Every structure is written in structure tokens, then in C-alpha cells.
Amino acid sequence: MERIEHRASSGGWQDVYRHRSGVLGCDMTVGVYLPPQAGRGPCPVLYWLSGLTCNEQNFITKAGAQRYAAEHGIILVAPDTSPRGDDVADDAAYDLGKGAGFYVNATREPWAKHYRMYDYVVDELPAWVEANLPATDARAVSGHSMGGHGALVIALRNPGRYRSVSAFSPIVAPSQVPWGAKAFDAYLGDDREAWKQYDAVELVKGARETLPLLVDQGDADEFLAEQLRPDLLRAACEATGHPLQLRMQPGYDHSYYFIASFIGEHVAHHARALKQTS
Numbered sequence: 001m002e003r004i005e006h007r008a009s010s011g012g013w014q015d016v017y018r019h020r021s022g023v024l025g026c027d028m029t030v031g032v033y034l035p036p037q038a039g040r041g042p043c044p045v046l047y048w049l050s051g052l053t054c055n056e057q058n059f060i061t062k063a064g065a066q067r068y069a070a071e072h073g074i075i076l077v078a079p080d081t082s083p084r085g086d087d088v089a090d091d092a093a094y095d096l097g098k099g100a101g102f103y104v105n106a107t108r109e110p111w112a113k114h115y116r117m118y119d120y121v122v123d124e125l126p127a128w129v130e131a132n133l134p135a136t137d138a139r140a141v142s143g144h145s146m147g148g149h150g151a152l153v154i155a156l157r158n159p160g161r162y163r164s165v166s167a168f169s170p171i172v173a174p175s176q177v178p179w180g181a182k183a184f185d186a187y188l189g190d191d192r193e194a195w196k197q198y199d200a201v202e203l204v205k206g207a208r209e210t211l212p213l214l215v216d217q218g219d220a221d222e223f224l225a226e227q228l229r230p231d232l233l234r235a236a237c238e239a240t241g242h243p244l245q246l247r248m249q250p251g252y253d254h255s256y257y258f259i260a261s262f263i264g265e266h267v268a269h270h271a272r273a274l275k276q277t278s
Contacts, residue, residue, distance in 0.1 A: 001132055004029070010070040011036040014060055023116050023124045024083040030125070031056040032133065033066050037073035044138035044163075044274035045129060046267065048078040049121065049154075051145030051169075052179070053099045055080045059144075062256035068264045072271035075135055079125055081147070083114040095179055096186055102174070103150030104198050106187035115187060118198070122154055122161070140270040144168040144259055145223075146179070152200035152213065159209030164273035166214035166266045168259050169221055172233035173201040179227050204236045212243040214269055216262050218252030 005016035012035040021028045037043055046069070048059050059065070059078045069076050082088075082101035089110040091097035106115035129135050139162050143151035148170025155165035174180020175195045184195045196202040217230045224230075230246055237244035252258040 001128075009033065010067040012038065012066065012070050014066060016056060016060075019128060021083070021120060021124060023120045025114050026083045026085040026088060028084070028120070029056050029080050031060040031076070031078035032129075033060065033069055033076035034134070035070040035073050035075065038075060038134045042134045042136045043073050043075045044140070045075045045077055045126075045135045046140045046142060046270050046274070047121065047125070047151075048076060049103060049141070049143030049147030049150040050078065050081050051143070051147045052081075053094050054147075055099065058256065059259075062260065063263050064260045065263045065267060068267035072267060074267065074271060074274065075129075075133065077125070077129055079121065082117065085114075088114045091186075096183055100146065100183065102146060102180070102183045102187065102198070103153065104184070104187050107194070108187060108189050111187050117150070118154070121150065122158060138163055138274045140164040140274055142166045142168075142266055142270065143170070145228075145254065146171060148172075148215070149174055149180070149198075149200065153198050153203060155211055156200060156203040156207050156209075157197070159207075159211070162211070163276065164214075164270045165211055166216075166269055168216050168262070168266075169218065169223070169228055169254055170200070170215060170230075170233075171228060172215075173199060173229050175199045175202065176232065177227045177229060201232050201236045204233070204240055204242050207240070207242055210242055212245065213237070214266065215244065215246045216258075216266070217246065217248055218254065218258050219248050219250050220252060221254045221258075223254055
């Protein structure tokens with residue numbers, strides 16, 4: 001564990017750490033915001049999963065979430081979006097390979113050796129956080145686009161592990177859209193039954209916990225109709241009675257301007273859940 005950035009922010013500290021991941025077989029960088037309350041004792045944690053082409057820097061430099069985390073006393077943890085390194089498989093396309101891990105455990109070569117982002121986010125990263133930082137085991141998860149997909153899937157597959165979940169512009173049905181189909185075919189093969197374990201629309205149908213889903217989606221998002229399809233998540237939740245708050249935000253696109261406009265409401269949403277006693 002090595003701290004490679006340390007910057008004052010909203011009364012706390014925005015750090016970036018590098019640590020060795022045994023799950024991914026490479027070094028990983030993780031953005032960590034420690035609110036001022038962390039100097040007095042352990043705080044709950046909101047995990048943020050970023051989207052295609054991103055690393056840990058996008059969220060910590062563009063979202064403006066630190067001021068809200070400081071207000072509510074929440075640690076923000078923002079990992080990179082894929083394994084990295086010269087020996088890690090890659091693809092020339094932006095939507096496959098490095099920066100495009102899709103938060104799955106790959107089973108096909110050449111991806112299977114390193115691309116195990118699901119296990120990394122669910123198990124290894126929280127264990128590292130809770131062992132090395134002033135963090136409690138009260139967890140929430142959120143994300144954007146590919147990371148919104150990851151947040152929904154991880155929360156739905158792990159009942160009781162997260163107090164709350166939210167997403168901005170998530171890929172809710174990756175099995176049914178080009179981004180997801182391309183990645184799943186490469187990482188998981190052509191068995192579409194295997195794809196369902198990483199598809200929020202499919203997981204809602206058999207969810208063992210009715211954790212409410214908060215989703216913000218801009219109605220001017222350039223990827224809305226082809227790649228994101230929130231209508232499919234709404235239909236699945238209505239069919240099963242799963243609680244969903246889908247907020248279509250007029251005029252907003254897919255950018256971090258959108259995230260920065262509503263991140264305060266999302267942090268407050270998670271704060272309410274994280275501060276509840278078990």
C-alpha cells in the first residue's frame with residue numbers, strides 16, 4: 001500500500017493509493033476521500049464505480065462529491081475500472097479491455113487471467129479498505145454508465161452487503177445492448193445464460209432483497225436509446241414489485257456535468273441508509 005496523492009479538500013483529504021491486487025494480478029490505484037470526521041473515528045463508505053475509459057481520477061476530479069461526503073461524514077472510495085499493466089490483455093477499442101472491465105469475472109482467454117473486477121470490488125477492495133483505513137463495514141455503492149451497471153449488479157447479487165445503491169445513466173440490460181453484448185461475448189463467451197448474472201434487469205426478477213434502486217438518467221443522453229434503456233429496468237421492477245426511483249432529468253447528457261448536478265442528492269440518499277443502525 002502506497003499513498004501517491006494527498007490533497008486537502010473540504011476539510012478532509014483526497015488521497016490516491018496504489019496497492020497490489022492478488023485477485024487481478026496487478027497493481028491497482030484507488031481514490032480515497034477521507035472526510036474530517038475520519039480523524040475522530042471510523043466512518044461508513046460509499047464505493048463509486050466509474051464508466052468506460054475512466055480511471056480513479058475522473059470521479060475524484062470532476063464530480064465535486066467531496067464537499068457532500070464531508071457534510072455527511074462518509075468515506076468515498078473510487079477504484080480504477082480495470083486491471084492495468086503491460087502484461088494485461090487489451091483491445092484497441094475503447095469499450096473492451098483496459099478501462100472497460102465491466103465489473104465481471106472473465107472466463108475466456110486472454111481476459112480470464114486478470115479481468116476479475118467483480119471479485120475485486122465485492123471482496124478484495126472492501127477488505128483492503130476496512131483493514132487499512134478508518135472505515136466501518138457499513139457500505140453503499142454507486143456508479144455511472146458501465147459503473148452504474150456494476151453498482152446495480154453488485155448490490156442485487158449481494159443481499160445484506162450494502163445499505164444502499166444508486167446509479168447515474170446505468171447500462172441496465174447489458175445482455176440486450178451493443179456495449180454489453182460485445183463485452184460479455186469477449187469476457188464470458190456466447191452462453192447467454194452466463195450473461196444473466198451480470199444483468200440488472202435479469203437479476204431484479206429473482207432478487208432476494210428489495211433494496212430500493214435510485215437511478216438518475218438524463219433525457220438528452222446521447223446513449224439513452226441504444227445503450228442504456230432504463231425503460232427495461234422500469235418494466236422489470238414494475239413486474240416484480242422491486243422498489244425503483246427512476247428520475248428522468250430533462251436536458252442532461254451523459255457527462256460529469258450531469259453527475260456533478262445531482263451527486264449531492266445521491267450522497268444524501270446513501271448517508272440516510274448508512275447512518276441507520278443495523
